[in-house]
Amino acid sequence: MSALLARVDAAIVDLDGTLVDTLGDFAEALGRMLADLQLPAIDTASIERMVGKGSEHLLRSVLKHVLAGADQAPGATDLEAQAERLYPQAWERYQHHYLAVNGQFARVYPGAAEGLAALRAAGLRLACLTNKPTDFAVPLLRAKGLLENFEHVFGGDAFARKKPDPLPLLQTCEALGSAPARTLMIGDSSNDAQAARAAGCPVVLVGYGYNHGRPVREVDADGYVDDLSELRR
Numbered sequence: 440m441s442a443l444l445a446r447v448d449a450a451i452v453d454l455d456g457t458l459v460d461t462l463g464d465f466a467e468a469l470g471r472m473l474a475d476l477q478l479p480a481i482d483t484a485s486i487e488r489m490v491g492k493g494s495e496h497l498l499r500s501v502l503k504h505v506l507a508g509a510d511q512a513p514g515a516t517d518l519e520a521q522a523e524r525l526y527p528q529a530w531e532r533y534q535h536h537y538l539a540v541n542g543q544f545a546r547v548y549p550g551a552a553e554g555l556a557a558l559r560a561a562g563l564r565l566a567c568l569t570n571k572p573t574d575f576a577v578p579l580l581r582a583k584g585l586l587e588n589f590e591h592v593f594g595g596d597a598f599a600r601k602k603p604d605p606l607p608l609l610q611t612c613e614a615l616g617s618a619p620a621r622t623l624m625i626g627d628s629s630n631d632a633q634a635a636r637a638a639g640c641p642v643v644l645v646g647y648g649y650n651h652g653r654p655v656r657e658v659d660a661d662g663y664v665d666d667l668s669e670l671r672r
């Protein structure tokens with residue numbers, strides 16, 4: 440890992456599944472939203488497979504999942520239409536509940552704070568880039584004492600497209616004043632790795648996050664760590 444770190448000036452760090460285990464917050468906020476809409480509940484393992492492509496994608500996936508499991512499940516076309524019909528109210532309720540629970544059911548992964556401190560001590564400039572809305576990400580990082588590590592925090596709404604598109608990484612490199620080839624992406628899923636490959640950034644993945652239910656070592660990357668404190672020069 441130290442050879443990789445010697446080749447970079449900056450790092451872009453993912454949030455959910457990389458720095459903070461937020462599954463408890465997602466489960467709580469989604470559970471409250473589904474109860475408000477009088478829809479069936481959803482289990483945490485299913486939620487975990489849906490996390491990573493932003494809140495809009497998560498909400499649409501959850502709505503379709505619970506509607507498909509209902510007693511009188513609609514056909515595929517009706518499922519899409521019903522989910523779309525429910526979406527505006529679901530989004531309003533979900534946002535309300537997520538902001539209320541943000542951080543309460545989440546925990547910083549072991550080694551994450553130490554890893555960020557080591558990267559800063561090595562002189563790397565840091566940005567946090569997540570598909571989570573910026574208004575969810577900033578209070579979460581602040582509540583967990585991680586915000587001050589970052590020169591920039593960009594959420595899924597900050598750019599025209601989200602990871603796995605390379606655009607958010609390229610624009611974050613620009614904000615950091617660092618060339619993509621000299622900027623390390625640190626993430627937990629194929630979204631992060633694909634975006635990094637397409638942007639020309641080296642990429643390291645953690646083994647403990649949310650990779651859509653797939654083993655993370657199947658994802659093409661330059662390295663894998665069990666813990667962010669392994670990232671030192």
Ligand SMILES: O=C(O)COP(=O)(O)O
Pocket residue numbers: 453454455456490491492493494568569570571572602
């Ligand atoms: O989809 C999400 O909200 C989580 O996204 P992240 O893994 O990019 O932080």
Ligand SMILES: [Mg+2]
Pocket residue numbers: 453454455456457491626627628648649
């Ligand atoms: Mg992630």
